[in-house]
Amino acid sequence: MTVSYENSKVIFQGIKAAGITSLSALPETWLGLLLQQADKDPDVTMIQVAKEEEAIGIAAGAYFAGQPHVLLMQNHGFLAAINGIVSLAQLYGIPLCMLIALRGHWGEPYPWHTRGGIVTEGVLRALGIPFEYARDPAQVGRQIREAYTFSLSSLSPVALLLTRDLMEEPL
Amino acid sequence: MLYPELDDKIVVTIMGACAQELYDLGHKDNFFYLQHAMGLASSIGLGLAMHLPAERIVVLDGDGSVLMNLGTLATIARYRPRNLVHIIFDNGSLLSTGGFDSHTTSGTTDLAAIARGAGLARVSAVDSVVDFGEAVIDAFNSDDLSVIVAKVAAVGPNHYGMDLQLAENAFRFKRFIHSRRSHRSAGLLGLPRDRGQP
Numbered sequence: 001m002t003v004s005y006e007n008s009k010v011i012f013q014g015i016k017a018a019g020i021t022s023l024s025a026l027p028e029t030w031l032g033l034l035l036q037q038a039d040k041d042p043d044v045t046m047i048q049v050a051k052e053e054e055a056i057g058i059a060a061g062a063y064f065a066g067q068p069h070v071l072l073m074q075n076h077g078f079l080a081a082i083n084g085i086v087s088l089a090q091l092y093g094i095p096l097c098m099l100i101a102l103r104g105h106w107g108e109p110y111p112w113h114t115r116g117g118i119v120t121e122g123v124l125r126a127l128g129i130p131f132e133y134a135r136d137p138a139q140v141g142r143q144i145r146e147a148y149t150f151s152l153s154s155l156s157p158v159a160l161l162l163t164r165d166l167m168e169e170p171l
Numbered sequence: 172m173l174y175p176e177l178d179d180k181i182v183v184t185i186m187g188a189c190a191q192e193l194y195d196l197g198h199k200d201n202f203f204y205l206q207h208a209m210g211l212a213s214s215i216g217l218g219l220a221m222h223l224p225a226e227r228i229v230v231l232d233g234d235g236s237v238l239m240n241l242g243t244l245a246t247i248a249r250y251r252p253r254n255l256v257h258i259i260f261d262n263g264s265l266l267s268t269g270g271f272d273s274h275t276t277s278g279t280t281d282l283a284a285i286a287r288g289a290g291l292a293r294v295s296a297v298d299s300v301v302d303f304g305e306a307v308i309d310a311f312n313s314d315d316l317s318v319i320v321a322k323v324a325a326v327g328p329n330h331y332g333m334d335l336q337l338a339e340n341a342f343r344f345k346r347f348i349h350s351r352r353s354h355r356s357a358g359l360l361g362l363p364r365d366r367g368q369p
Contacts, residue, residue: 022222045221047250049214050242057211057243061218064203064345066352069218087207088215092341 001109002169007137008033011099011162012041014141015070018148020097021045022062024055025072030101030167035072052077056084060094070148074101075120076113078159085157086127095151095158099144102133102161124159131159134166172304173258176311177201177229180256181219181348184231185212187267188327189260193231194335195328200347204333204340210240213247213257220252223348225355227254227311234261234275234282241285247316248290256310257318259286264325283320291318298322 012034015023022045027035038046049055052073062069073081078100089096104110104117124131130150134140143160151158174196182202184190190204205212216230237244237259247257263276274280283296293315295306303321310317 024218047217047221047246050245051240053211054214054217054240054243054246057208057214058218058221060211061215061220062222063218064215064341064348065219065222066345066349067222084208084211088205088211091207091337093338094341 003030003033003167004169005033007140007166009037010137011134011140011144011166012037014144015099016041016044017141018068018070018145020068020070020144020148022067022069023047023072024049024058024062024069026050026052026055026074026077028074028077028101028103030103030162031072031074052081053084056081056088056096059096060088060092063094068148069097070144071096071098072101073098074103075161076103076116078120079116079123082123082127085129089157090127093155095155097144097148097151098157098159099147100159100161101167102163105164107164120161127157129157129159130154131161133161133163135163137166140166172300173307176307180227180229181223182229182231183212183215183219185209185233185236187233187331188262189231189233191328191331191333194333198333198335200343202340203344204335206337209236210243212236213240213243216255216257217243217247217250217252219348220255221250223352224252224254226348226351227256228252230255230257232257232259234259234263234273235265237282238274238280241289244286244289244291244318248286248292251292251316253315255316256307257316258307259318259320260323261320262323262325266325266327270325283318286318286320291316293317294320296320296322 024047038044055071104113147158147160186206216228220228265271286294297303297306306319
């Protein structure tokens with residue numbers, strides 16, 4: 001498995017093109033190349049967390065401060081952050097634009113990712129979090145911009161699921 | 172004692188006694204009460220501090236909440252926002268939820284030591300009102316990230332409730348911060364008086 005450098009770059013450019021210059025993240029393999037670019041970009045503030053639920057609080061702080069912000073995490077990190085999503089973001093009407101690496105789904109070779117991958121969509125539906133799949137590098141920039149716009153207008157968490165098609169080089 | 176000092180600060184409190192006692196002293200739009208999501212008040216404070224360098228952010232936290240999100244101390248230490256004051260009231264008790272002992276009871280767990288171990292440079296541990304007052308003044312006068320762990324008695328208010336909806340609190344808090352930014356950019360507010368370098 002090789003993470004796509006080109007598509008990681010496209011996603012990062014999509015984030016910047018959406019006017020977002022602050023991001024919180026917990027590094028994981030699919031997000032690694034993207035986060036390396038964020039980390040060395042002087043125009044971007046990257047806050048690396050110890051656990052994904054922290055990023056929900058940080059995103060709320062950024063929102064109160066009027067700072068466009070995006071959260072990057074693996075789907076297992078999303079599962080670890082649910083109480084913050086429910087009892088901070090949804091309870092208070094705070095937008096979250098979450099870009100979630102969808103591990104453990106179609107084509108997944110690693111057993112340890114599979115259970116989280118299988119339940120991710122169902123959990124998003126149960127929580128009433130609008131989501132879309134990002135598969136095509138030609139569309140992902142628009143999808144990020146629209147996810148961010150929708151999070152602000154709905155005062156809600158929204159999720160863009162970064163799929164294997166997008167994040168890995170084809171075999 | 173602390174209350175008058177909070178006028179020109181951006182304040183985030185945890186749920187329970189902390190929120191209620193601050194509210195009962197008189198609500199202001201620069202106060203945000205996190206009535207749930209235990210552990211995240213400090214993370215909200217970090218997000219505010221990193222994006223509002225001209226403001227002073229104060230987090231009023233508790234031992235139970237910090238124990239739920241110990242990683243936050245390491246994250247805050249790593250980014251060291253110099254405009255953040257993190258006050259942890261350690262009553263050794265999960266007071267709001269039945270008064271069960273927390274892990275800090277009888278000194279079993281030392282939050283100040285954990286904070287220092289997380290890499291926080293300015294940590295003070297106080298157990299009297301006088302020492303607390305001095306630590307707060309020192310923190311507000313310094314131009315650095317400060318943590319104050321204050322041992323307090325496990326007593327809280329005899330009532331809970333606010334005439335303030337949760338979303339209303341969030342809207343007004345955000346609007347307050349926005350208006351401060353507008354005033355500042357219009358030159359109507361200086362930097363906080365106790366801040367040194369901009």
